[in-house]
Amino acid sequence: MPSSGKVLASAARSASYNMILQVMFRMVTFLLNAFILRYISKEMVGVVNVRLTLLYSTILFIAREAFRRACLSSPNKNQWAQTINLIWCTIPVGFFFATILSFVWMFLLERPDDAVLPNYDIGVLIFGLSALLELLVEPLWVLGQALLFVRLKVIIEGFAIAGRCIMTVILVQKYPDLGIVIFCIAQLCFTFIYVSLYYAFFTYYIIKNKDDNFPLKSVRDIFPRIIPGAYWADFSTVILVWSFFKQGFLKQILTEGERYMMTIFDVLNFGDQGIYDIINNLGSLAARFIFLPIEESGYLFFAQTVQRGKIAKKQPKESIDLASKALEALLKFVVLVGATILVFGYAYSYLLLDMYGGTLLSSGTGPTLLRFYCMYVLMIAVNGTTECFVFAAMSQGEVDRYNHKMLGFSVVFLTSSYFLTKSVGSVGFILANCLNMLARIIHSIYFISNFYKGSRYSPLSGLVPTPPVLVVFTVSGLITIFSEITFCCNQGIFYRFLHVVIGAVCLLITLITIFLSEKKLISFVIDQWKERRTDEDKKK
Structure with missing residues (x-):
């Protein structure tokens, strides 16, 4: 297993990469929404982004989160066969919950009007199937995280997100009448890229790298098998899965509380x-x-x-x-x-x-x-x-x-x-x-x-804030509100531009006031910057 120092350094890199992935995902979503909103209805956005996405995320969270946390807690190369056996249990668990939740989504919850948003049932089945297919990656995901392949997750998910976005843009622009089917195809595109890249990478890695420290010696080792002289799975890890499952179920309800309330x-x-x-x-x-x-x-x-x-x-x-x-x-x-x-x-x-x-x-x-x-x-x-x-x-x-x-x-x-x-x-x-x-x-x-x-x-x-800053915030707020009422936003481009200019001037005055009035903050920032530069010079 990696040393503690290597784990710490890798954890820091992993956190950075995860932050990059989150920023990338948010920016892509931001830009994608700006495009597709000109082609689809707000009802379509609600059904796809809230109802179907909630089904997808709920199946994945319930089926895999507890297994991921438990299997990453104490894996070692002597127990990897048991760990892989256990992580494959996400498939039957996922199938069980996907079946129940898909039934609930189709027959127990309010349905969109078929005349306005057709193919809702297809959307439920495809998003449920997508979640189930993604569980095929779980043994490789856990292996990659445990062995500190820190860039792998970001790269693969980045390609999969890009593929989904490109497919969505093409279909929305060329075939807007497909409705929900557009997002079903795009979701399957994401899943195909995601699963394929994981299996392609690890198959290549196993075949090309004869590393004694790597726990998998052949592609067959990716899949579950009977272990001579040992239990099929480690009992203590199974107990840990159940403990994490109870915690995770509540966490999911609270994290997605708004969407569950809506749904x-x-x-x-x-x-x-x-x-x-x-x-x-x-x-x-x-x-x-x-x-x-x-x-x-x-x-x-x-x-x-x-x-x-x-x-x-x-x-x-x-x-x-x-x-x-x-x-x-x-x-x-x-x-x-x-x-x-x-x-x-x-x-x-x-x-x-x-x-x-x-x-x-x-x-x-x-x-x-x-x-x-x-x-x-x-x-x-x-x-x-x-x-x-x-x-x-x-x-x-x-x-x-x-x-x-x-x-x-x-x-x-x-x-x-x-x-x-x-x-x-x-x-x-x-x-x-x-x-x-x-x-x-x-x-x-x-x-x-x-x-x-x-x-x-x-x-x-x-x-x-200091009194001058409070005053300038108040005055800027009043001026910009008056500007919006007077110039924005149905009187032409010139008046919109004028509204923006007024806001820019107020913002500039606000920033100057902050710089001149918040002396303790500015002094602290300057001191920290000088200290950092000094440390960098010493290292050089």
Whole structure:
């Protein structure tokens, strides 16, 4: 097995590659939606992106997640035959759940109107079959991850995503009347590329590389077999699979809570589901590109700097001093970015959606959804940064208790989302998310306040911009709203351009004000940049 140092380095590379894959997937989805929205209806988007994609992801998650986590926990070359035998159990498990869920999707849930969206049953069968076929890759996926083939996953999934997108674009443009069948063909294209590349790579690797350390000696070893003098599978790993399965089932329900609410409780029609999904993907770009890397890097820094379970007074002075400055700077940065998105996003949501998806997005609830989502982005920014510190500073007991609180937060979210969507439509999902984030932020602020109680540090001051910045945010918001009402967005290109220019000027003034007023943040960034340059010069 690889050494600990190699595993750590590989884990870091794997995290980077996974982030690249997520960014690539989001960008491709963003661009693909911008294209296909001109050819298909919002009801089609709702059925495919919410209903059929949820079926596909649910089958895969239930069938493989527990097996992946258990088989990667302690594999070694002496047990690889048992590990492969066990991971092949994903096929019967997947078939069982694919059969049940496909039946539910076809006969128990609300169906789209066949006259408007024909071939729904074909879509259910194809997406279920696609999930089942992808399970054929699981032994090779686990093997690749365990042996640190870190680029393999990103490359293969990248090619498969590209193939699906190209097929979708071609079919949507050439044969738009095919409807759901377009996305069925594109999904099968993804699955074919995904499965074929995995088997092609490992077949080539096994044949060409006679590596004594590689656990598979022939292509036959990929498949399950009887092991002389040993059990067919390791019993302790089987128990671990069951444990992960129970955890994963709940996690999946909470992760995809919005889509399950839409699908099971029928709180939105298919058109509103499609619009919500598009707005959700569009609004989450900032969270994925800006705040997620900050959150992950921040957690790594605080985990290495702060001693768990000890309040600020009992921390080493140098460490807590640096951690406090970093926390204050991170909070100030994400608040400023989030507030900028909120202030300018409000007045430019309509224009952005009109340019992105045409009247399909801008004529209905789309602009209102995006405006509320801008508020949600600010809460995501604050919650992610405060929680990365909280998780790094909590004792193990506090972490365990917080997991129970998270379950409570999730129940509140699901309950509130149901009642809010019944009352105010798709905006209710965003409001429910905001309530969930607000509860978690309050919990984090309470923890951080107690952590620093009695010390001279006050990193939570980073949550509040300086008065000049607050003033310029307020004035910019009022000016851009007035500009939207006056010039945008049905009076021609010139007035749209004028609206954009006014926003650009306000944004420039806002950035200059931030640079001149937020001196502690600017000073911290400059100091860190100089320190990094000094370290790089020493290495040279």
